[in-house]
Amino acid sequence: MKVSLNEIIDALKKAAVGTGLPVGLAEDAAQAGAWLIGQGHDGVSAVLMAIEEGFNGPATRIEAGHTQIILEGRVALCGPSCVELIAGVASVNEVCLFNVDSPFLLIGQAGIGFQNFDIELTLRFSDGAMASISKRGLTLCGSLPQRGTDVLVTRYQSNQTTGTANIRTNDIEIEPETWHAIEALAAKTYVPSSEISRAKGAGAGPIDNN
Amino acid sequence: MRLSRMGAYFPTRLSFSRTLIRFLAEQKAEINRPIWEIDKDGFGRAVYSLYLGGYSYSLVAFSTMLASEGRTDRVIAEAWDTSYVLYDGIPNKAELERLEINTPKQEAGRFMASDLILSRANKSVRVFEHVVDNLSKGKQPDKDLISSVGYLMRTTAVYGNGKFGTADRQRIAERPGFFCPFQAEMLTVWLIRGFTHDLVEYIAKCRAPEKFIPLDRRLIRYFGIGNATGLGMAPFLVNHPLLINNWMKARETALARLRAIKFADTNSVKSIRNLIIRARRHLDQWNVEDVRQMSRIKILKLELEEVEAWATLECLEAPNPWNRLVRHSSRWSEECQELIVALIMEPHGHIIDDLADDMSSNSVLFLEPSNTVGELSALILKNYQWALDVDFEHAEAQHYFWYVSEEKLEPRLGVRLEEPGANLELPLDLARRVQAFVSDLEKIPCAQTIAEFLTRYPYHRYVARRVQATRLHQYTEIRDNLIGADCMPIDMLRCKLSFFGATKFDPKSDRWTRIVLFQGAPLTSEILSTGADDWWLSVMGNDL
Numbered sequence: 040m041k042v043s044l045n046e047i048i049d050a051l052k053k054a055a056v057g058t059g060l061p062v063g064l065a066e067d068a069a070q071a072g073a074w075l076i077g078q079g080h081d082g083v084s085a086v087l088m089a090i091e092e093g094f095n096g097p098a099t100r101i102e103a104g105h106t107q108i109i110l111e112g113r114v115a116l117c118g119p120s121c122v123e124l125i126a127g128v129a130s131v132n133e134v135c136l137f138n139v140d141s142p143f144l145l146i147g148q149a150g151i152g153f154q155n156f157d158i159e160l161t162l163r164f165s166d167g168a169m170a171s172i173s174k175r176g177l178t179l180c181g182s183l184p185q186r187g188t189d190v191l192v193t194r195y196q197s198n199q200t201t202g203t204a205n206i207r208t209n210d211i212e213i214e215p216e217t218w219h220a221i222e223a224l225a226a227k228t229y230v231p232s233s234e235i236s237r238a239k240g241a242g243a244g245p246i247d248n249n
Numbered sequence: 250m251r252l253s254r255m256g257a258y259f260p261t262r263l264s265f266s267r268t269l270i271r272f273l274a275e276q277k278a279e280i281n282r283p284i285w286e287i288d289k290d291g292f293g294r295a296v297y298s299l300y301l302g303g304y305s306y307s308l309v310a311f312s313t314m315l316a317s318e319g320r321t322d323r324v325i326a327e328a329w330d331t332s333y334v335l336y337d338g339i340p341n342k343a344e345l346e347r348l349e350i351n352t353p354k355q356e357a358g359r360f361m362a363s364d365l366i367l368s369r370a371n372k373s374v375r376v377f378e379h380v381v382d383n384l385s386k387g388k389q390p391d392k393d394l395i396s397s398v399g400y401l402m403r404t405t406a407v408y409g410n411g412k413f414g415t416a417d418r419q420r421i422a423e424r425p426g427f428f429c430p431f432q433a434e435m436l437t438v439w440l441i442r443g444f445t446h447d448l449v450e451y452i453a454k455c456r457a458p459e460k461f462i463p464l465d466r467r468l469i470r471y472f473g474i475g476n477a478t479g480l481g482m483a484p485f486l487v488n489h490p491l492l493i494n495n496w497m498k499a500r501e502t503a504l505a506r507l508r509a510i511k512f513a514d515t516n517s518v519k520s521i522r523n524l525i526i527r528a529r530r531h532l533d534q535w536n537v538e539d540v541r542q543m544s545r546i547k548i549l550k551l552e553l554e555e556v557e558a559w560a561t562l563e564c565l566e567a568p569n570p571w572n573r574l575v576r577h578s579s580r581w582s583e584e585c586q587e588l589i590v591a592l593i594m595e596p597h598g599h600i601i602d603d604l605a606d607d608m609s610s611n612s613v614l615f616l617e618p619s620n621t622v623g624e625l626s627a628l629i630l631k632n633y634q635w636a637l638d639v640d641f642e643h644a645e646a647q648h649y650f651w652y653v654s655e656e657k658l659e660p661r662l663g664v665r666l667e668e669p670g671a672n673l674e675l676p677l678d679l680a681r682r683v684q685a686f687v688s689d690l691e692k693i694p695c696a697q698t699i700a701e702f703l704t705r706y707p708y709h710r711y712v713a714r715r716v717q718a719t720r721l722h723q724y725t726e727i728r729d730n731l732i733g734a735d736c737m738p739i740d741m742l743r744c745k746l747s748f749f750g751a752t753k754f755d756p757k758s759d760r761w762t763r764i765v766l767f768q769g770a771p772l773t774s775e776i777l778s779t780g781a782d783d784w785w786l787s788v789m790g791n792d793l
């Protein structure tokens with residue numbers, strides 16, 4: 040089926056909230072998914088992979104000199120912070136995540152980081168994959184990173200001065216099963232209707248023939 | 250930005266419907282009707298096309314039979330009298346067939362990038378049939394009835410920006426005329442208005458071709474397009490802080506420019522005095538059943554008499570007339586103050602119309618990670634005192650919760666202690682979130698960055714971004730507790746609708762309202778005529 044980019048962003052955000060992700064992080068996950076779609080990758084599955092297990096508490100972060108270490112690589116929860124620590128904390132040069140649940144979503148979050156902070160990032164995965172985000176967009180080397188891999192995120196300077204913007208919008212092809220999976224998670228944020236909510240919740244009557 | 254003031258807003262010349270009409274006039278847009286396949290009872294399909302800024306657009310309209318028990322303004326409806334798509338280009342036969350299958354289904358249909366806007370409208374049964382009946386008998390309709398309603402049909406939803414597969418805004422955002430917010434939506438509604446005019450005359454003519462007379466041209470212009478709007482609009486204002494900031498900033502900048510005028514020119518003075526008279530006549534024709542609003546209108550009518558008495562030629566020709574008028578208005582109600590804001594904008598298009606170009610925003614909030622906890626705390630103290638002042642120990646302070654209903658995904662408002670669902674509350678509880686944020690900020694050393702803070706407290710990311718946004722953007726937050734027992738969602742609706750250019754606010758409860766759009770606006774056949782921009786607070790002529 041074909042959907043619009045805004046439908047995807049809205050559905051991913053709701054789905055993430057539906058799995059227990061705080062709303063601010065859910066917004067970020069949805070935007071990262073959209074960024075991946077703009078780069079021609081499956082941003083929807085990347086988000087789904089990161090949220091479907093639900094969430095407990097915040098990630099455990101350890102400082103080791105100029106390196107920050109995050110032990111549980113729940114990307115939807117800690118991915119934006121990885122990028123922000125590199126972008127905004129002078130003492131942080133790199134962030135290491137272990138056991139990453141959705142490597143592609145982390146790449147998307149790095150893409151959003153590039154958009155917001157104008158910093159180029161490299162993600163070196165322990166399974167041999169490497170991703171670089173620069174003005175040229177996303178460059179992938181080696182095999183595709185797999186769930187459970189570890190990753191080191193660092194700043195780099197490509198000296199690229201031109202590149203492509205996020206241009207894909209409407210009529211994005213998506214597998215119906217994937218879409219239904221998102222909708223099912225999003226539905227967890229909806230309150231079932233009742234007579235009282237129908238009668239009072241919207242403050243309007245049922246028929247208008249005047 | 251307080252709810253009570255937002256709930257007193259009037260349309261201005263910066264409202265989006267006004268911007269659209271100015272652009273259409275500037276572009277000398279010609280509207281054609283290449284397809285009119287409507288039967289004698291008014292059912293069938295029609296297409297209206299225009300060429301605008303290098304692109305063709307078409308309103309594709311479908312009119313279908315609707316049983317009276319199915320006619321509801323609520324989003325829970327499943328059928329409508331008419332349904333519409335604003336199509337990007339001119340649809341061929343196959344596209345028309347696709348749209349004919351999907352458009353009447355509305356939310357249950359699927360749409361494509363070529364479908365820019367999706368909408369539907371129901372007849373005002375008493376007005377529509379009255380007009381058909383009278384025109385078919387060679388008579389003009391009753392002007393009192395027309396005056397009391399002001400439209401033949403009312404839209405109950407206007408969807409765009411990717412909803413149900415329609416075009417993402419990015420597709421048209423850079424096109425001429427569509428840079429300003431909601432222009433495609435406004436174009437759709439204006440074309441729907443034209444369709445309702447054509448439809449009512451066509452049915453009347455089919456009913457009695459020999460006796461039929463067309464609607465009086467002075468009367469037909471008074472037929473706007475109605476709209477019924479509910480709670481769905483309220484979260485929009487909270488969920489788009491940068492966009493709302495830009496709307497408010499444009500208004501405030503316009504007002505500041507006008508207040509800085511040292512001496513008013515003769516034409517402006519004359520125009521303002523005429524517009525006050527027009528506004529008084531408009532208020533005479535604005536009558537609603539809602540006790541709160543009607544009482545406000547009555548007060549406003551009295552106050553406007555005082556405004557007229559104050560705004561003498563001599564007074565307005567003295568230095569700083571608009572600044573003095575605004576200052577003087579503090580003695581009157583907020584409705585009157587806001588009417589004055591809209592009033593003084595009206596003759597000053599050459600000074601303020603450029604601000605409409607700055608009212609859109611394609612940005613999303615993002616975190617400034619290097620800000621420290623101390624900086625965030627200071628910002629909260631400076632810009633969120635209204636939130637810190639709310640005492641959430643009292644049950645009234647969190648009386649309501651906002652939620653999305655499973656039924657057609659309609660935003661609703663529930664009473665926390667009476668209804669289930671508070672665990673799925675939407676994040677419109679900004680004041681409460683700010684207080685929780687402060688409570689955790691106080692546990693952390695001031696020098697720590699917000700990036701570090703959020704690794705430990707990720708829940709606060711949403712509010713942290715909003716707080717940071719207030720550093721550069723003054724109007725991102727509604728400075729009231731939106732879950733308090735005294736919250737009036739209708740105020741949010743009126744604010745947003747005023748930016749659309751809506752008039753005749755007719756609240757049906759504290760949660761939904763009817764309004765009129767494009768009342769007095771040029772017809773599809775009149776856009777090339779002069780005076781296309783002079784329709785603020787339109788009035789049905791006494792000479793009819």
